[in-house]
Amino acid sequence: MAMNETRYDWLSDRWVIFAPNRENRPDQYRQSRSNSPNAIMECPFCAGHEHETPKPTLVLPENNCDETSTNRSADAAKRVRLAWQVRVVPNKFPAIHLHEPHSDENIRAHFQASSATTVSEGALGGSSVKPLQTWQANHLFQRNTPRGAHEVIIESSVHVDSITALPVDHIAIIFEAYRRRLNHWRAQRDLKYAVIFKNYGADAGASLYHSHSQLISLDFVPRDIEKVNQRLVLHHEQYGSCYICRLVNEEEERQQRILYSSEHFVALCPFASRFPYSFSIIPRAHKSRYEEISQAERQDLALVSKKTLAALESAHPSAAYNFVLQTSPFGDCYEQAHHWRLRVIPRLSKVAGFEWGSDCFINTVTPEQAAQTLRAHLS
Amino acid sequence: MAMNETRYDWLSDRWVIFAPNRENRPDQYRQSRSNSPNAIMECPFCAGHEHETPKPTLVLPENNCDETSTNRSADAAKRVRLAWQVRVVPNKFPAIHLHEPHSDENIRAHFQASSATTVSEGALGGSSVKPLQTWQANHLFQRNTPRGAHEVIIESSVHVDSITALPVDHIAIIFEAYRRRLNHWRAQRDLKYAVIFKNYGADAGASLYHSHSQLISLDFVPRDIEKVNQRLVLHHEQYGSCYICRLVNEEEERQQRILYSSEHFVALCPFASRFPYSFSIIPRAHKSRYEEISQAERQDLALVSKKTLAALESAHPSAAYNFVLQTSPFGDCYEQAHHWRLRVIPRLSKVAGFEWGSDCFINTVTPEQAAQTLRAHLS
Incomplete structure (x- = not known):
């Protein structure tokens, strides 16, 4: 299998992730267009299909069923099936290779990353670029081996395609899974950032129908995230506020762009x-990390998400959408300036x-x- | 009709164009999915349908047929039909309202733009942001009235959907139309930028089948264009080269990413x-403005474009794609640092x-x- 790598586009100041292995991932949307067997069956x-995915990194609610047991009776298998509501598994076709904190290879990769300092630091860490004074051809062709993780959050054991088909209490468990996995990856030294996102519908990049979201963590902060964070820090410094x-506050006074208000969101x-019809779900309390969400807030977020996404599905029944949970980058000394939020991006128009x-x-x-x-x- | 406007997203440092009128534009791709009459007929x-589009701003080859004549005989109409190969018309559903250099309204709009200086200058003109020291709610809600133009380049009088179906000589005339219209808009005082782009296929944002491209000119330079230009200037200053x-040069030495080489490109x-399979067609000669292209270069560009786009269509028969002709922003004192190019962006994967x-x-x-x-x- 070809190794994934990142490459730097000097001109647009962006890193791009190359993941040739992802070409081979199954695509039920493409398969169903060519009249293959029913996607639900597969x-x-x-x-009942737990053996088709890698060993889970989290199963909720937590219980004593051991999925990995080799001499599992039919009864035990049934217990697993009934027991879990949310399962998190490593992506079989990862965009990012797994971060292994103690391997030699990782230390080598880290060393290589550090040795490509001058241009890449400017690129990733700030808006100014300080290239070497002597031009070298390899400025054009900078590459790196990204490390981190790529996980799939399977949001239900039954075959539903939308999160809105699930009860609010169940959605709250999904948000708890997000919290735990983000906490896990934030604790890994050398990782710098993680994002949870959902691709719903083929136009939004989904390849499987069954309701799921994904987590990608990285050992670098993407340029755009860095920039937004810098601007939040700047606002804090200039005005002493977030x-x-x-x-x-201002939007609530004006009301015209408010879609829904709850106690916490x-x-x-x-x-x-x-994008047409995009919206953001923003916590009223200033919290940088999504992971700081309380149980009451999580329950409220589940309600607000279900209500607003159902409104979108009702207004545009065939709409694909992405959502993106943006929490603060890891270990940033300015982390407090961040304010986490959930961005919903319907895919009703084509980018041209x-x-x-x-x-x-x-x-x-x-x-x-x-x-x-x-x-x-809204209903 | 609601007025178009630009709005500034302070957090991501981007201007967005709002064009509610474009919701009403016809979409043959959508219509054909719902079994409407044949798109060719409409x-x-x-x-023969020249009266359905606004009065052209350019017709090539130039001739004496006057499309606007009111008492046109059937013979004269036929002459028009046979005569033109490329027609440029204002877009009936413009994203940008027409720039009118001498109107009072334009002067007002320009004045308003200048009065929104502090944040927007930082946003558009450089990477540093210098907001006012006292926070004001209207920092959140900056808007403007964009001026410029939105034209459609109709690339053939006969109904072909791809530029590759046309002879090389005909494609060279299309590139001549690009040159003339870019020259025209560059000469308008107060305009800062123009781009020519093509949306081929529904996934690339096309709404009509008949082969066409579009020109948008603006009274501001989009942030990303400004940034790329700054980096080209930086490279010039640091290394004395483009x-x-x-x-x-380096790519030609390595060969592995070269798709095709010709005398000039x-x-x-x-x-x-x-994006998978994207490629750029780059002139060997350092020219900032596409408009400086010679006749021989135009002929060569037509050949290279046809060959490479046909290779893409052959490799991926159903692929939608965009192409974007990037010429230097207008009236920039660092304009010489720019190097124009044609970027082809196939739309084979979904952005997620x-x-x-x-x-x-x-x-x-x-x-x-x-x-x-x-x-x-390649053939």
Whole structure:
């Protein structure tokens, strides 16, 4: 299997992850277009198919069923099936190879990363670039071996395609799984960042129907994340306040872009969103890490997520969407400036040449209109 | 009709264009899925349907047929039809409202733009941000009225869907139309940037089948373009050379990512490309403005474009793609650092949650593999 690697595009100041192994992952959406057998029959995420996925890194609710037992009776297998609600497993087709803190290879990879310092530091760590004074051809072709993790959060043992088909209590367990896995990866030395995201529907990049989300952790902070964090730090330094806390206050006063408000969260359509009908679910309390979420907040987040995603599915029944849980990068001394949030990005429009050529997006639906439409579909 | 506007996302330091009018544009791809009449019969870009598009801003080859004549005989109409090969018309559903240099409204809009200075200058003009010392709610909600143009380049009077179906000489006329329209918009005071792009296929954002491309000019330089330009300037200052000239030399020595070489151009799959099978067609000569292209170069570009796009269509028959012609921003004192190029972005994979959440792309096909595959499909 070809090794995954990151490569640096000096001109646009971006690292790109190359993962040739992911070409081979199964795609039920593509298969169903070519009339293959029913996707449900083949679903590796359904109860009873646990052996088709790698050994789980987390099973909720926690119990005494040992999935790995070799002499498992039919009864025991049934118990496993009934018992679990959320299973987290390593991705069989990872974009990122597993971080192994104590291997020689990892130390070598880390050393290589450090030796490519000058340009990559500027690229990843700040907005200024300090290239070497003497031009060398290998400035053009910088590469690295990324380390981290790529996990799949299987959100139910039964075959549902949307999280909105699940009870609020069940969704709260999914959010608990997110919390535990983020906590786990944050504790790993050398890792710098983790993101949880969901691809729902083929247009959003999903390849399997069964409701699931993914976690990727990395030993570098992507440029865009670094930049947003820098701007949050800047706002703190300039005004002594959190940009996102202020935003939530001002939006609540204006109301026109508010989709839903609860005790702990505000769901709103951002003023300058790039995509029609996108919205963010933002905690009222200033917390940098999603992992600090309390049990009551988690329950509330489950309710708000279900309500707002169901409104989106009702307004646009065939809409694909992504959601992205953005928590603070790991071990940043300015971590406190961050304010975690869940961003929902419906995929109703195609990104076209103008956008790829300029990074300037054309959005045909104002957030005021989007909020009004989605509010009308809240139930 | 709601007015288009730009809005500033302070956190990600990006302007977004809101164009609610574009929701109403016809979409033949959507229509054909719902079994509407044949798209060819309804095509507004075919000869004989000239009255369905606005008055052209350019018709090539130039001739004496006056499309706007009111008492046109059937013979004259036929002459028009036979005569034109490329027509450029204003977009009926523009993302950008027309720049009118001398109107009062334009002066007002310009004044408003200048008065929103502090944050937006940092945002558009450089990497540092210098917000006001006193926090004001309107920092959150900056907006502007963009001016510029949005034109459609109709690439043939007959109904072909791909540029590759046209003879090389005809494609050279399309590239001549690009040159003239870019020249026209560059000469307008207050405009800062123009880009020509093509959306081919529904997945690339096309809404009409008939082969066409688009031009958008703007009174601001999108942040990403500004940044790439700054980095080209930096490279010039540090090393006394053009980054892209160096890149072309090094890639030609290595050969592994070269797709095709001609007298004036090199087509290559970029080392850190974000999308599978993407490639760039780069002029060997260092020219900042595409508009400086000579007739011989234009003819060569037509040949190289046809060959490489046909290879892509042969390797992936159903592939949608975008192409983007990147020329230097207007009136930049560092303009000479730019090196124009044509970027081809196939849309074979879906952009998913991880990418939207981090701006870090996962590419499953290495450029070396992409170049090898595409080379095998060159004819």
